[in-house]
Amino acid sequence: xxxxxxxEEPEPTVETTLRFTDITPGERLDKWLTHQLPDRSRTExxxxxxEGRVRVNGRESKPGYKLEPGDVVEVDIPTPTPYLxxxxxxIPITILYEDEDLLVIDKPAGMVVHPAPGHTSGTLxxxxxxxxxxxxxxxxxxxxxxxxxxxxxxxGLILVAKNDRTHRELQRQFQERVVEKAYIALVEGELQPPxxxxxxxxxxxxxxxxxxxxxxxxxxxxxxxxxxxxxxEYTLVEVRPLTGRTHQIRVHFAFIGxxxxxxxxxxxxxxxxxxxLRRHFLHAHRLSFILPRTGERVTFTSPLPRDLEAVxxxxxxxxx
Numbered sequence: 001x002x003x004x005x006x007x008e009e010p011e012p013t014v015e016t017t018l019r020f021t022d023i024t025p026g027e028r029l030d031k032w033l034t035h036q037l038p039d040r041s042r043t044e045x046x047x048x049x050x051e052g053r054v055r056v057n058g059r060e061s062k063p064g065y066k067l068e069p070g071d072v073v074e075v076d077i078p079t080p081t082p083y084l085x086x087x088x089x090x091i092p093i094t095i096l097y098e099d100e101d102l103l104v105i106d107k108p109a110g111m112v113v114h115p116a117p118g119h120t121s122g123t124l125x126x127x128x129x130x131x132x133x134x135x136x137x138x139x140x141x142x143x144x145x146x147x148x149x150x151x152x153x154x155x156g157l158i159l160v161a162k163n164d165r166t167h168r169e170l171q172r173q174f175q176e177r178v179v180e181k182a183y184i185a186l187v188e189g190e191l192q193p194p195x196x197x198x199x200x201x202x203x204x205x206x207x208x209x210x211x212x213x214x215x216x217x218x219x220x221x222x223x224x225x226x227x228x229x230x231x232x233e234y235t236l237v238e239v240r241p242l243t244g245r246t247h248q249i250r251v252h253f254a255f256i257g258x259x260x261x262x263x264x265x266x267x268x269x270x271x272x273x274x275x276x277l278r279r280h281f282l283h284a285h286r287l288s289f290i291l292p293r294t295g296e297r298v299t300f301t302s303p304l305p306r307d308l309e310a311v312x313x314x315x316x317x318x319x320x
Contacts, residue, residue, distance in 0.1 A: 020073040030063035091127035101166040109155040156284025169292040180288040183239040186281035187258040191235040194227040202245040231315040
């Protein structure tokens with residue numbers, strides 16, 4: 001990809017209408033539009049279709065409509081409405097890499113990535129806006145620069161874009177599985193086999209809206225794992241999520257009967273390791289992607305934080 005020849009950014013408008021004539025026959029409307037608008041999620045696009053913001057040949061359509069030769073697709077993209085003003089805050093952050101386009105951050109456990117109701121300050125975004133004031137508005141009003149996210153109690157590597165072009169390119173790499181992510185997790189039980197692949201669609205839990213669940217109505221979700229070490233009643237694993245669904249690793253391991261240690265949402269309410277483990281045991285320890293400007297593949301790693309390392313030492317002493 002020739003970075004220098006990328007088109008200039010369009011001027012912002014109250015509402016943008018995009019018109020597509022070069023479509024892919026036979027593909028679902030929602031899936032096809034997701035590829036055309038890589039900075040938008042499939043869920044968001046499906047909502048637009050249901051709201052009548054998407055028209056095929058001048059008529060409202062359905063998410064599952066199969067495109068036909070000659071179809072013309074129009075999309076009215078709504079202007080995001082900020083529900084809060086994100087303020088820069090001088091919060092220390094660990095930056096493993098930074099150039100003119102992006103940053104790689106080592107996020108501590110307990111830090112929320114972006115502001116939301118109940119978490120309007122003290123987030124990674126607040127810290128980033130202090131470090132890089134120009135991030136405001138990149139990738140969305142409430143989530144400036146954020147390309148992907150980690151749960152509050154998940155520690156480790158997270159990628160941040162410093163301009164819109166980089167944001168779109170990195171999102172494309174995520175969607176096309178160019179980005180490789182690896183996590184270290186501790187799960188309950190003696191996990192077998194030593195190498196595995198979990199394929200189970202994930203969607204919102206209709207009874208508990210803040211939770212996710214495996215459901216036939218969900219989106220494709222694939223997780224691969226490799227056993228690193230067995231402990232009495234626990235297994236240490238390296239996990240590679242090939243898709244990026246909310247709570248994917250936690251939901252998938254709970255689904256196969258091996259919930260993450262310390263996870264009181266998808267696992268046991270009463271945790272046996274609670275005196276030593278005060279969060280779910282999940283750490284984003286490796287991140288590999290292609291630098292958009294140079295085309296070079298780079299890899300970053302983050303060691304286990306001290307609290308998780310202490311848990312493993314405790315299990316080592318128990319196992320003798």
